[in-house]
Amino acid sequence: MKSMKHTLVAMLGLVLMMALPAAAQSSPEEVADAFNKAIESADEAAVERLLAPDVMILEGGHAQKSRADYMAGHMKSDMAFIPHMTRTVLDRQVSADGDLAWVVTFSTMKGSFKGKDYDFSSRELLVMKKTDGTWQITLVHWTDK
Template sequence: MKMTALRPLTVFAFLLSFSAVVNAHGDEKHNEESQYFSGTDSDAATLVLKFHKALETGNGDLAASLLADDVLIFEGKGVERSAQEYASHHMLSDMKYLSQMQIELIEHHVKENGTHAISLSRSLVKGRYKGKEVNHIGNETIGLEKLNDDWKITHIHWSN
């Protein structure tokens, strides 16, 4: 099996282990900061925030450079299977949309485990786009892998 074929399985296993840790705490009370934000000072989290900023400011070259060549992106009913496919197709519309939105990060958890990391976040998205008011919560899962000592985004799943 090729290494790229293992990535979705690795991400799934990582997510499964992360959810087990979260569920193990049950109804324990935590302070708000640790409940809604964790691991946000890690190198993987820094890369995710850099990716968001690149999209929001229309820097497509930077955004594309943070993606693994064979990144797998799920959004709605669509899928894009490479950085090149995303950069030449959906990235432009994402940048146009995000440039019109006010985005408030309301929850963000990043967990690094060796050469793999997972970023789980929720954001409040508000603005006006193509004549329509936007006001919703967006959910994002980003899988990362350390390739040649640099973190790269290998998977994104966006939903709202």
């Protein structure tokens, strides 16, 4: 009986953790890390919680003008590609002004995907807005060179 009680308590704790918004991270930097981890681990629910409904995502020559656009389209490609890369953060700058924040991350990406080797520099700009105490990403701009 005691182990069943512990199991129920653990399951309740897990359910409560999953119910909390992933964007409720305490800092914009934590939101940036959670977003990258969600893509790497193909956690679509976390991506949905972290992105504002009206997020704009700019990548190369592509733009998704909402969370729904990204999730229905290019997100799948990102989730297929990113787990094959090793990302090394070289520099990160975090700034905030009231309920707005931005995180600029410079990194390198190395790996192999579908028989092709990759080794490139990446720049990520995330702009976030805090609403009701929760940070959500409102702009993603990825560039590589």
